[in-house]
Amino acid sequence: MxxxxxxxxxxxxxxxxxxxxxxxxxxxxxxxxxxxxxxxxxxxxxxxxxxxxxxxxxxxxxxxxxAGKRVYYLSLEFLIGRLIEDVTINLGxxxxxxxxxxxxxxxxxxxxxxxxDAALGNGGLGRLAACFLDSLSTLGIPAYGYGIRYEHGLFEQHFRDGVQVENAEAWLAQRNVWEFERPEVTYEVGFGGHVDYTEDGAATWHPTDKVIAKAYDTPVVGWQAKWVNTLRLWSALPVVNFDLDAFNRGDHLGASAPESFARTLSRVLYPDDTTDQGKELRLKQEYFFVAASLRDLLRRFQSEGYEIETLADHVAIQMNDTHPALAGPELIRLLVDEHGVAFDAAIDLARECLGYTNHTLLPEALERWSEGLVKHLLPRHYAIICLLNLRSLEATGTPILEHGEVKMGELSFVMAHRVNGVSALHTELVKELVFHDLHAAYPDRIVNQTNGVTPRRWLLSTNAPLSTLITKTIGDDWVADLEQLTALEPHVDNAAFLRNFDKAKRANKVALSNWLRDHHGAAIDPDAMFDIQIKRIHEYKRQLLNILETIALWNDMRDTPTATWTPRVKIFGGKAAPGYAMAKSVIRLINDVAATVNTDPVTRDWLQVVFPENYNVSMAERLIPAADLSEQISTAGKEASGTGNMKLSLNGALTIGTLDGANVEIRDHVGAENFYLFGLTAEQVRARRTQPDYARAAIEASPRLKRVLGQIADGVFSGGENRYGDILGMLWDHDYFLVTPDFADYFETQRQIDVDYRDRKDWTRKAALNTARMGWFSSDRTIAGYASDIWGAKSMLTN
Known part of the structure; x- marks a missing residue:
């Protein structure tokens, strides 16, 4: 074509x-x-x-x-944000x-x-999926994204006395003009019931509960509209809309029970799974969208007249994390029970189609479901998993079933022909720590595809002042080939270019300052350093380390107010899971510190703390172009990749970070001299945890940190109330994420940043080099790697 x-x-x-x-x-x-x-x-x-x-x-x-191969991207999240700007720009x-x-x-x-903002995701996982869809279309690779059309999404975040409060998102209260309802595309999805087996081993599943999955399609436009793919989201409907007999008997609530049950499946992203009911709903959601998606792609495959044995020649299915792990057992079930494929052949055929992206090194994030729950909801799948477990034990000694649980990470691994990490470091740690025995048995299965971000959304659309300067300087081909940004390098020593680069940054800072004033009541100085940490609130991401350093800096400012201080605005953004008590305590602490610091007449001209409510894609589009400093301070060995780090660096922010996730590769690309490194390495982290009382020793060795913890305990930031016993107890006694050992190095690195920021010309030069050298981190490059190394898919566009 x-x-x-x-x-x-x-x-x-x-x-x-x-x-x-x-x-x-x-x-x-x-x-x-x-x-x-x-x-x-x-x-x-x-x-x-x-x-x-x-x-x-x-x-x-x-x-x-x-008659080629399509890619089917299964993801529980697609954090697409507002589409109007995205589509308008891609159409020109x-x-x-x-x-x-x-x-x-x-x-x-x-x-x-x-x-x-479409409330279809939470954080990096969902935003990555959205970037991938953009790149699949830009590269002209035929693809469908499959997920759930959440009625309320994650939640809308508000603060009440500094405490996170969750309200239901109401994004569909407005008309969603981008979607096309497909009432003719529906599939029954079942749960529970029993399985009948014949003497020859054939199985028939008889579910007791059924819902209807109904499709809604959103076109995904690539750059210059040379190719358009589809995001197909499923909404759950009842098989019987309304029980009129029950209503006429006076059971008015019971008459609507089928509808209530069905709609529950597609109402909320990540229902709280600290309860048995929440766990059951989450597993139902994961099977619901996987079952509908596989039936849909098989229908499309069969409509083209292909033999089922050629499925892998035409279909590539990517499981985005473990949420779609049931794709393996479900595809085997469909092949065996409905298409007559022999069981072992079905395993091989399904594996040829399936790929699995691992996004985490955290044990708690590698999903596990109780065998009893899986057997109850999905009896046929449980039987298939038991057989897969036996084969895995025979081949590798690694169980899929262990301690009464189904391990979804291991299930995903054994059912995928390729397993990929999302940064070079993460991939090696996946081999070493997460799937050690499976990797030993299948040494060629794990591959690396470092994540990337789409330059259309995260530079061209989001940052008009900078993208305009780039285009005036090197032309506009960089939009579809981000590595052309290297052509900026000869200009970083040009005084006029640096002045214009600095003007672009300041224009974004002024715009953000005005927005924060108008929408969040925060009065901040656009000439101060904007120090930004935006990501899901989690202990391993260490927003806690950031706010402890903020308190220590405040103390130093108060102790020596006549010293030379670099004005700094600390900006946080992110949500904590509703059931994650420690993360919610950290949010409250940040807000308490902000209330104290921002009104201090001694320091308020030098230090401000801002935490706007309800961080989402649209807020990120305001914050990222305005950032001077990007906080990528996770505990080394815990962040899989990070894509916020890529967006911020691409937009001319310098990074302070550990050697974690994609930070390692970003530092290699932008240059060590343009990256502020601190903290223990992943190997040092593991070694430090073996030392007795390492947290207490770190606190005792740092008078500055000890003073900060004492102030928190004394209620300096909470009206005299010690409301942070959970945080203090963790830091003193079991600081698993090593906030305390990394504190001193982090604090000193921040003080070097203060000094460097005052040299505006050199700082701007470093910022410009970050932009110029970030071209490799395009999601176009990532998707090209998936296409060649995992999917065997080809572009439909000629060069």
Whole structure:
């Protein structure tokens, strides 16, 4: 297919304006003189969406005609954020849309921010999936993303007296203009019941509970709309909508029970699994979307007339973490029970199709489900898992079933022909620590594909001041080939370029300062250093280390107010899981410290702490371009990759970090002199944990840290109340994530950063080198690696 076949022709601004008004009246039934801004936003979105349909259909037709391989990406999360800017930029319509709206008396920038973030993810896992979909389309690789259409998503975060409070997300309260409802695409998904076996071993599963999975499709547009793929999300519906007999008997609540049961499956991302009911719901969700997705891809495969034995020639299925681990047993079940494939042949065929991405080294994040729960909900799958367990024991000595639990990491491994880590360090630790025995038995199965981020969303769209400067300096080919950013390097010693680079950064800082003032009541100085840590709140990510250093810095400022201090704004963003008590304590501590520090007349001109509520993709798009310093301070050996570190460095932030995850590779690419390294290595972390009382010894060796912990205990930041006994007890007695041993090095490294930041020319040069050398961390490069090394998939676009 010629490269530009699918690229749409741009309309004139006048034609585009007419189309917006047409949608406003015919699709929304609104008179332009009385339409709200949100009405105009929806009309704009529908007008943009119209330009997606033709290349979407053409991509589908071309895929069928080529009879090649499709990629199916199974993920419980797709953190896609607002789509209007994404689609508009990839279509090349931003200038046209801006001019058209101006003709209509409307402001493009003011309208696009009215779109709600799609509440389909939590953090890096879901945002990575969204980047991958963008890159799959940009590279022209036929693909479907499969997930759940959550009605409420994760949760909307608010703070009440500094405490995180969770409310249901209401993103679907607005019309989701980007999705296409597919009422004809439905599949029954069953739970429970029993299995009948015949004498020849054939099995028939008779579920007692069933729901309907209904498809909603969102087109995913690649750069310049040369290819468009599909994100298909499943919503759960009852088999019987309403029990009229029960209603007529007076059981009004019972009459709606089937609908309530079904909708529960697709309401909330990550229901609290600290209860048995929560565990059951989570497992049901994971099977629900896997079962519907596999049936859907098999239907598509069969519609093309292929023999089932050729499935792996046409289908590549990627399991994004362990959430879709049931894809292995389910695909075996479908092949054996419904397509007549022999059991051992079905295992081999399923394995040829399946790949597994491991995202964690944390034991608690490698899911385990009780055998009793799996057997109760999925009796046929449990029988298949038992057989897989026997084969794994025979081949490797590694059990899938252990201590009454099904180990989903091991299940994913044995059912995948390739298992990939997401950074070079993480991949080696997966081999060494997570799957040691399985790796010994299958030494070629684990491969590395270091994560990346899409430059369209995370530089071109998010950071107009910087991306404009880059394009003026080296042209615009970098948008589809990020490694062309290296052409910026000869300019980093040009005084005019550095001034413009610094102006771009300051423009983003001013924009963020204004937004924080208007929406969060925070008055901050855009000329201060913006020190940003944005990520899920977790002990291993060590927001606690950051806030302890903040208190220590505050103390030093108060002790010597006549010293030269570098003004700094500490900005945090992130959510804690509702049941994660320690993480929620850290959030409250950060907010308590902020309330004290921000009002201190001695230090408030030098130090501010800001924690805006409800961190999401749209907030990240404001924070990342404005960052001077990127906090990537996880305990070495715990972060799989990190993609926030890539986005921040790409946008000209310098990193303070440990040798963890992709930090190792980022430091190699940007240069050690442009990266602030501190802390123990992964090997040193493991060795330190073997030493008795290592945390207490570290505290006693650091008067500065000991003073900080004493202040927390004395209630300096909490009105005299010692409300942080959990944090203090952990730090003194069992500091597993080594906050205390790393504190002194972290603090001293931060003071060197203070000094370096005051040399604006040299700091800007380092920041520019970070941007220039981050091209390798494009998700386009990552997806090209998956396609060649894991999927065997090819681009449909010519060069």
């Amino acid at each position: 010629p490269k530009d076949t699918l690229t749409p022709t741009l309309p004139t601004a006048a034609r585009f304006a007419d189309d917006i008004v047409t949608h406003l009246m015919s699709s929304l039934g609104k008179d332009p003189d009385h339409a709200s801004d949100n009405d105009w936003r929806v009309a704009l979105s529908l007008t943009v969406r119209d330009r997606v349909v033709d290349p979407w259909f053409e991509s589908t037709r071309a895929t069928y005609a080529a 319509l931003e200038k046209v849309a801006t001019k058209a709206l101006k003709r209509l008396g409307k402001d493009y920038d003011a309208l696009v921010v009215l779109e709600a």
